[in-house]
Amino acid sequence: MTWYPAPGKLNLFLHVLGLRADGYHELQTVFRLIERCDRVGIAPRSDGKLRFEGPLGDENLCLRAARLLQRETNSAQGADLRLEKHLPAGGGLGGGSSDAATVLLVLNRLWELNLARARLCEIGLQLGADVPFFIFGRNAVGEGIGERLRALEVPVAWYLVLTPQVSVSTKEMFASALTADTKRLKIPPFFSGQGRNDLEPVVTARYPEIAAQLAWLRSRCPRARMTGSGACVFAEFETKAPADAVQSQLPGGISGFVAQGLERHPLHDRAD
Numbered sequence: 001m002t003w004y005p006a007p008g009k010l011n012l013f014l015h016v017l018g019l020r021a022d023g024y025h026e027l028q029t030v031f032r033l034i035e036r037c038d039r040v041g042i043a044p045r046s047d048g049k050l051r052f053e054g055p056l057g058d059e060n061l062c063l064r065a066a067r068l069l070q071r072e073t074n075s076a077q078g079a080d081l082r083l084e085k086h087l088p089a090g091g092g093l094g095g096g097s098s099d100a101a102t103v104l105l106v107l108n109r110l111w112e113l114n115l116a117r118a119r120l121c122e123i124g125l126q127l128g129a130d131v132p133f134f135i136f137g138r139n140a141v142g143e144g145i146g147e148r149l150r151a152l153e154v155p156v157a158w159y160l161v162l163t164p165q166v167s168v169s170t171k172e173m174f175a176s177a178l179t180a181d182t183k184r185l186k187i188p189p190f191f192s193g194q195g196r197n198d199l200e201p202v203v204t205a206r207y208p209e210i211a212a213q214l215a216w217l218r219s220r221c222p223r224a225r226m227t228g229s230g231a232c233v234f235a236e237f238e239t240k241a242p243a244d245a246v247q248s249q250l251p252g253g254i255s256g257f258v259a260q261g262l263e264r265h266p267l268h269d270r271a272d
Contacts, residue, residue, distance in 0.1 A: 001043040001080060005266045006102040008036045008093035008259070009133065010159060010227045010234055013195025015182045016174070020145075024129075025174050028184050029142045030195075031133045032154055033262035036161070038095055040102045041082035044110045048076050054083030065100035065127055069107055072123050077111040090167030092228030094130045101134030105267050121147070137265035141187050152190060154261065159234045160243045162217055162256040164209045166231040173199050173206075173229040192236055193223045203230040213254055220246050 012030040020026050040062060045051075050070070052063040062081050069075065081103065087095030104124055108115050115123075117135060124131030129146040140149040182198055203226060204211035210226070214233045217224040221235035237243040243258045250256060 001041045001082065003039045003041050003084070004102050004106050006038040006040050006087075006095070006098040006134070007262060007265060008034045008038075008087045008095060008098060009130070010034060010161070010261075011092070011197065012154075012192070012236075013185075013225075014197045014199060014228065015184070015195060016198040017182055017184060024145045027143065027146055029146060030152060030154070030187070030190060031130075031140050031142050031146075031149075032157075033139060033265060034093075034159060034161075034259040035262055036086060036093070036257060036259040037266075038087050038099050038102075039084040040099055040106070041080075041084070042103065042106050042110065043080040044107075045078035045080060047078055049078040050081065051079075052081040052083075054081070055085065055089075061096040061100040061127055062103050065103040065124070065131075066107060068123060068126060069104055069111075069113075073111075073113050073115070075111050075113065077107075079107060079110070088163050088167075088232065090169075090230075091163060091232040092168070092226065092230050093161070093232055094134065094228070097128045097130035098134045100124065100127045101131050102267065104131075105135060121149075134265060137268035139261075139263065141190075150187075152187065154190075154263075155192065156238070157192070157261045158237045158240045158243045158258060159261065160217070160221075160237070160247050160256055160258050161227075161232050161234045162213045162250075162254060164207070164213050164231040164233075164254075166207050166209055168203060168207065168210075168230040173202050197226045199229050200226045207231065216251070216254065217246075220249070 121132035224235040
């Protein structure tokens with residue numbers, strides 16, 4: 001079995017622009033890859049069986065991704081799959097979506113399917129709105145429900161990410177989102193600190209622990225914000241040292257990690 005990275009992401013901002021006719025929300029966001037990652041173990045099988053070891057069993061996105069790829073391509077190949085989690089579930093870091101994307105990228109190569117990246121994104125979208133971003137494999141502006149992607153050059157940066165022990169329901173938070181006064185940003189240009197996260201007021205009102213950790217981080221880094229629909233909050237730094245310095249001040253009961261932003265998904269060049 002070979003182990004492959006499934007990196008996390010941050011939403012450097014997240015604007016909820018309105019409710020669409022299909023019931024989803026129209027979004028504008030900037031996705032940033034980070035080096036913190038889950039690891040997915042994959043070994044191909046020739047008997048068509050798919051076996052998975054890890055959290056959630058049959059409902060895990062790794063297994064669902066493999067099954068979907070089998071169906072979409074009528075492949076007779078199989079795989080043994082394992083998952084090693086380092087990204088918190090329900091944290092807004094895209095862990096499950098990234099796990100699924102890694103399975104699709106790797107099995108596309110191991111099963112010699114030779115699907116174009118655009119086709120893999122179409123398949124991935126059936127699993128979740130963030131999956132196409134991880135298949136796309138570069139920092140990007142995301143629009144639509146997040147699936148319309150344009151590559152974006154983002155400056156080198158380090159991030160301190162706090163991980164409240166809360167699992168937030170994305171569906172519930174979007175159902176409560178306010179959209180009245182948010183405008184679409186013109187990108188480029190894009191600079192750090194631009195925009196906001198429109199889900200932040202809804203989430204922090206419902207989850208005091210997230211509100212408290214965001215307030216603590218903002219007292220030291222005024223531009224700190226929440227990623228995705230939470231629960232994680234983060235601050236950006238130009239170098240690693242000040243991120244480490246703030247992390248060293250974390251009080252008891254608050255945990256987090258420092259991670260560098262990535263330019264590309266680690267599997268990007270191997271996916272074509």
